[in-house]
Amino acid sequence: MTNHWVDIKNADFILIMGGNAAEAHPCGFKWVTEAKANRKATLAVVDPRFTRSAAVADFYAPIRPGSDIAFLGGVINYLLSHDLIHHDYVKAYTNAPYLVREDFTFDDGIFSGYNADKRSYDRESWNYQIGADGYVMVDPTMQDPRCVYQLMKQHYSRYTPEMVTQVCGTPTADFLKVAEMIGATATPDKVMTIMYALGWTQHTVGSQNIRAMAMIQLLLGNIGRPGGGVNALRGHANVQGITDMCLYSDVLPGYLGAPTDADAVREEYLAKKSLKPLRPNQMSYWQNFPKFHTSLMKSWYGNAATAENGFCYDWLPKKDAPYDVLHIFELMHQGKMNGFLCQGFNPLAAVSCVKKVRESLAKLKYLVVMDPLATETSEFWQDYGEYNEVDPAQVQTEVFRLPATCFAEDTGSFTNSGRVLQWHWAAAEPPGETRSDLDIVAGIFTRLRELYQKEGGAFPDPVLNLAWAYSTPLTPSPEEVAKEFNGKAIADVTDPKDPTKVLAKAGEQLATFAHLRDDGSTSCGNWLYCGAWSQAGNLMARRDTADPSGLGFYPAWGFSWPANRRVLYNRANADPAGKPWDPKRKTIAWDGTKWSGFDVPDMAPNAAPEQDVGPFIMHPDGVGHLFALKGMAEGPFPEHYEPFETPLATNPMHPKNPLATRNPAARIFKGDEADLGTVDKFPYVATTYRLTEHQHYWTKNVLSSAIVQPAQFIEMDETLAKEKGIANGDVVKVSSHRGYVRATAVVTRRLKPLTVDGKTVHTVGVPIHWGFVGVAKQGFLANRLTPYVGDANSQTPEYKAFLVNIEKA
Amino acid sequence: MSQLIKRYTSKERSNHWVVAIAFILAGLSGLALFHPAFFFLAHLFGGGPWTRILHPFIGVLMFLSFMVLAGRFWSLNRITPADREWRKRIKDVLCNRDRGLPEVGKYNAGQKYLFWVMVICVPLLLLSGFFIWQPWFAPIFPVGVIRIAVVVHALAAWIMILGIVVHVYAAIWVKGTIRAMTRGTVTEAWAKHHHRAWYRQMTGK
């Protein structure tokens, strides 16, 4: 979320699309009902299903799963053609006036630079025209045909309301009504917010779904403003924190791009990551990358990390492949992995195509599962009849199952979707011999370290020298670890402008990432979290309920990264002169000498408006990107592509170019193509989703959740049910090319057949929460049905749109 | 002393007293559930829940034993023209002006009417009771049916209790009657006075 939960109450219009906030985030959704009740805000829901969110919406429009970009592209076209954009904002805070290279093209669904064999683009042409001064060329009038604004206008001119209806199945009047509601917030005194979640991410065009909406919000001038922003409603308690800690291969903690085989030399690697400003006076905050990176290495390797050895740069593993979860299981499936550690993750249930995941796990030598609960993954080798047909005798994997504490029995911090870190305390001892995750990680690591100390082995240096100065090495306390990732001064840190001024004395906890240095005088495990545990103590544990602005920022409740900032890009809440667009919703403003107000400025505090420092300080050009440059795998403008399993023969937007039917850069492994189904055998679109009564695959172990939603079911529209002779409550079998599930039919008016590209498309709903372990009724893992394909950028599997057949069982 | 005449066999007497005891228990427990003023009676049965548990079983016992009794006396309780004549003179009966009353068989009209009231009320109680019998049968029926049943049950019970009050009082009032049900015999004089036709039949006089 660029904004945060309570801030939703400041919105005038709320769009829920690609998510179902009422169902998945009821307590956050309360701020929607507050906005409705207290601000007279309106709520619109666009979803394949009439959801619980739709139940309390002012307007609902149906849409075919996997066609969101067509809809959003239609909105962009509507805004541009009706001139419903926030002109001053767009001109000053986005790259709309910037000129794009002449060799950037778009031809019938394919951008310039495509390599069909590699299924990827050479993105060189997706860039700005750079002037002689080294800066991007700009046309402030936005008339140049190569400026982003004109290119965008041209690109989306194809997304007419009729085209939206043809692709999405949304009735034109419904589409226009939503577009009109969105367009009404183009004025400075109206702000809209978007709440989305996995309904957008879990597509092969997932990242571009979100980009399309980000573009709309930029056009409307809604980013950086209270009640606005682009708000991803994240699914797990600490998805945000674990993402920030970067427990994935692409990045190191704090989103520091991880080195790859191409990054042989440290200096070149750091230089590449330190993006130089593309416009005058821009902050281009990634210029500080070397400070963050060096401090991280000091945190990890302590005294072993010296300037001489490049702060142990070479000790860091370099990656040669993406190593996302789909790739990991692909490698496992190929027999290229021997061991696997699962920490509070149930991949057999959670990853697409259960069959492939089960086969992969069976090829391992050892599997270690750490979890508070018995999971399907830990029992993948066990015969559960039809639910998990396997012969244990044939499975050679040695499986360890280590009992972990749950939230109520351990202490530590979670980062919520609004980026607020909050500390929690253990309320009781854990059951049996259960240990905390920290203790388990420490237990395994210290045992390994002992072995390396005793026996030596492959490259033992990083193992032996990993900083482990915890008071009891076997049980590092959460407090010690939190202080470590916050960072401290190793030597006195002085003000670069005045070396006599000591900002932090040696040994002190650091208060801000502005104090990080690249000379090894500071350590910090995650620059974004710097300040969370300063000399002032544990700021994550703060509980001050004061809200001076009345906008719901609660600045002294917990700690919000970065720098306790509650709304990102909040400079954009004010006009170029530094005056808030809407005085009633002021976060920060220029007071003549500095930026001040109710939030921590997302801006150099003394940068006067005349200096023209852009509000998007992480970008080298300082502005929001309507044109994504090289940032996206499949193109700088979102384009509609069909899901990998589409009910249509072609992409209605590119009927003559088969290359552009599906996302040309999306992830698919060899062999998995054969597992895709076609519309002749699997004529119905299926989509998987959560229900409010359950949380992913945990709560089938929870009695109260099992009572209020006990058994698996399948939702379908009345017409389809009639065609298939299915009555409400019948047992039905839903099958894809990869597997089947059998469950009770819920025949409902909340799903409606849609007319798409001249044919009737039925959507079948598949709630996900059941499995073969739990106190709820046993069921089939929903991911038996889903395809093993991933988004081009995030590699998130396409859980939300695939093909199935359905019959009465 | 006049001679004794056999009025009830031991089986008939036992049967009657089973019905009577069941009636008293059902009546007391029923009253406990009927009006708060009688709730103290629940203590006789071990408290409220026990009263609720026992009452329907006692009721069933009463029904079954009464059905046997009714079978025994069914034919003797047919209403005859003489009964109507007797009924017209009910004031004389009540005022003990018994001379000149029509001759009465084994039962007089009052007794017969009471019999038929019982024959209607007891099955009605069983039937309505069945609908409200917790926890066995009541959950099967819709609440509308149960609401009718409770009213019918209460009304039938009330009528029956009134009838039995009359029945018991008549036994006390008409001296020499109780021994018919305790010892099985009545005096010839009693029989001759109250049930002359029956007396003739029994004695041939």
Place this chain on the structure above:
Amino acid sequence: MALQSLDIKARSATTTPTPQARGAIPVAKLIDISKCIGCKACQVACMQWNDLRDEVGDNVGVYDNPADLTAQSWTVMRFSEVEVEQGRLEWLIRKDGCMHCADPGCLKACPAPGAIVQYANGIVDFHEEHCIGCGYCVTGCPFDIPRISKKDSKAYKCTLCSDRVAVGLEPACVKTCPTGAIVFGSKEDMIHHAEGRIADLKERGYANAGLYDPAGVGGTHVMYVLQHADQPQLYADLPKDPHISPLVALWKGVTKPLMSLGIGVAVLAGFFHYVTAGPKEVEEENETD
């Protein structure tokens, strides 16, 4: 935590009034159906607070689970898909449970003294230790709420968390409600709050929005804001004009004293007949002629 009898307004099977000198502020729970997302948090909060766990049931083709109120489920969500305006689907979700009537039919029907009490603040509470399991409360209730437990044959229903309210807290379902669809306070405040909600709904095109506080049962301490107050039956058969069944009113009304009186009169009539007319004795000499 015994309450003094002074805090009790009415007590089942008790023929004299309870002490009434002290008053209490009437409380109410207001359920705004237009804000309800049917998440069932209230159901779970209820089972958690009251230490109830129903059986794990099955899906029967609807979202309603458990399918009905039981002795272990004191509140359930009832989902209705309706089209009041042709082509505009509405998913009306009603939290069902005890309405805490001002004139409670259950209390009226109950034969067990003290098994049902109505507190001065309006809460109607069942005291299972006094309950005899007769099920009369079921017949008395116009909303079909009380359920007799199969385990112990006692009647159960929502207590409006009388234990929480007694220490100054709101009921568990109210506290947990994520969207603020359930609110709690003095009945007066709740009516005022409802007026604001109804005005908002009318602005949004629900011309018939209104408050459900049915007069037939003397008003309730659980009220609904309905988008279509003219058609409460749309909301899973919420009764349009609930009142205690006339049969129950008859049975637990006039018949109770009249019939008791009748029995008393009959006994007395016999007694006086005996002392005035005297016994009917047979004089043997009279019979021997």
Place this chain on the structure above:
Amino acid sequence: MQVTRRQFFRICAAGVGSSSLAALGFAPGEALAGVRAFKLARASETRSTCPYCSVSCGLLVYSLGDKAKNAKSEIIHIEGDPDHPVNRGTLCPKGAGLLDLVHSENRLKYPEVRAPSSKEWKRISWDEAFDRIAKHMKADRDKNFITTNDQGVTVNRWNTTGLLASSAASNETGYLTVKVARGLGIVALDTQARI
């Protein structure tokens, strides 16, 4: 459960006994009407955060005992923290039922191992678990660690053992895990957050 016929007769027999006692005047005394005792009156209250979705609602966790030396805390109730700016005391159906997660019958309580081809779990000690896991890991790392790639670039990676991290673990756990994973050279690292 319904009373069986046999039980019923037993109850009846007991009833005859008790009803005659009652008749003699041993009537049960009548209890005063009163509400249920407030069950949290002296329970310990601990602030916590809901582990489910990323709204991260504030919780009040109530446990039995006042944390005295001899009292073992047992969590008896969980409800929303009214001070928390986001949830303000509210909880969704999952959060409201957290007690049933804490006490789930499917909670794991001891380290276990399932041997190759086996059909069952065997309980082991933590020591044994750590020993065996560390040996597995070391054997694999020593055998498959890649110091340099084909071009001779130092890469120091170990890509034959993977790690999937929870998105419900604390930041502290996440940090320590990523530190250890990278320290060992693991690159096949991903999180639930992706999906």
